[in-house]
Amino acid sequence: ELKVEQNPLFLSMQEGKNYTIYCNYSTTSDRLYWYRQDPGKSLESLFVLLSNGAVKQEGRLMASLDTKARLSTLHITAAVHDLSATYFCAVDAYNQGGKLIFGQGTELSVKP
Amino acid sequence: DGGITQSPKYLFRKEGQNVTLSCEQNLNHDAMYWYRQDPGQGLRLIYYSQIVNDFQKGDIAEGYSVSREKKESFPLTVTSAQKNPTAFYLCASSRMFGPYEQYFGPGTRLTVT
Numbered sequence: 001e002l003k004v005e006q007n008p009l010f011l012s013m014q015e016g017k018n019y020t021i022y023c024n025y026s027t028t029s030d031r032l033y034w035y036r037q038d039p040g041k042s043l044e045s046l047f048v049l050l051s052n053g054a055v056k057q058e059g060r061l062m063a064s065l066d067t068k069a070r071l072s073t074l075h076i077t078a079a080v081h082d083l084s085a086t087y088f089c090a091v092d093a094y095n096q097g098g099k100l101i102f103g104q105g106t107e108l109s110v111k112p
Numbered sequence: 113d114g115g116i117t118q119s120p121k122y123l124f125r126k127e128g129q130n131v132t133l134s135c136e137q138n139l140n141h142d143a144m145y146w147y148r149q150d151p152g153q154g155l156r157l158i159y160y161s162q163i164v165n166d167f168q169k170g171d172i173a174e175g176y177s178v179s180r181e182k183k184e185s186f187p188l189t190v191t192s193a194q195k196n197p198t199a200f201y202l203c204a205s206s207r208m209f210g211p212y213e214q215y216f217g218p219g220t221r222l223t224v225t
Contacts, residue, residue, distance in 0.1 A: 031211050042202060043155075043216040050211055088154065090214075098143045098162065098212035099170075104154045 002027045002093050006103035013079050013110055021106045023072040023089035030067045031092035033100065034074055036085045043088065047074075079110045114139045116217035118203050123222045125197075133188045133220045135203035141215070142208035144186035148172060149200045158201075161186055162208060190222065197224045 003026040013019050023032070031050050035043040047056040049065035049072060056063050060083065062075045072089055086107045090100040116137040125131045137144065143162045147155040157170030161180040175194025180186055186205075190197045200221050204214040 033213055035216075042219045043204075045213060045215065048211055048213050092212055098206045098208065098214075099145075099157070099160060100212060100214055102155045107152075 002029070002091060002101045004089060004091050004101050004103040006087075006089055006106050009104055009106060011106055011108045013076075013108070015080055015110055015112050016078050018078065019076050021074040021076075021087055021108075023074070023091075023103055025070050025072075025091045025101070027070075028067070029070075029091045029094060030065070032065050032072045033090045033092075034063050034072070035088045035090065037088065037105070038085050046087075076108075079108075081110050081112065084108055084110045116203060116205055116215055118201075118217035118220050120220060121218065123220055125222070125224050127224055128192045129224075130189055130191050131197075131222065131224075133190065133201055133203075133222070135186045135188065135217060136184055137186075137203075137205045137215075137217075138184060139205055139215060140183075141205035142183065143206045143212070144180070145204045145206075145214065146170075146176075146178065146186070146188045147202045147204065149202060155202065158188065190224075197222060 034047040047063040052067040054065045060077045065072045086105045088105045090102045093099045119134045145160040146158040159178045161167035177189045202219045203217040206212045206214045
């Protein structure tokens with residue numbers, strides 16, 4: 001059974017600091033997705049990572065995928081308050097017709 | 113504009129009543145999904161459908177039912193058998209073949225008293 005674990009689950013950081021959210025998964029997959037959820041809102045797609053070594057960047061966020069280690073990271077550079085949200089990673093469950101397995105989510109709070 | 117719509121945004125019901133949540137997409141996606149999210153929690157898959165007239169149970173299907181009569185529509189019925197129906201319900205869709213990036217609707221917040 002494919003399991004996806006994120007850590008940390010809660011992250012409080014100061015503006016201007018850097019930090020990394022980790023997403024580990026338990027079986028072979030080379031397709032991983034990152035989503036953002038603002039309080040009371042739906043999920044918004046951030047990054048789609050489709051191969052080993054894939055790296056995507058958007059503003060202060062950078063996501064990478066290491067399929068050999070079964071690990072993806074979401075790196076935050078010089079955090080700003082607008083990045084406060086919950087971030088989910090999700091992994092493609094092969095042979096299950098598009099079913100994604102989601103991590104528990106990381107609640108990020110960026111304080112001045 | 114292509115996207116997914118869910119209605120209503122907020123829904124209030126009395127215990128013992130069935131209620132149907134609407135989900136429509138115009139992305140021409142074959143697959144559609146229903147998730148439940150409780151406060152401070154992740155997403156739990158209720159049902160998913162890869163093609164019209166076919167659907168599979170997810171991890172928490174008990175007390176829920178779905179239909180897929182049209183490619184664009186995947187309504188979810190929360191029945192009176194669902195013991196704790198108050199939650200945020202999210203519908204999503206994706207292509208049939210990878211990558212399976214899922215696109216989410218705005219959600220329906222259901223409160224049952």
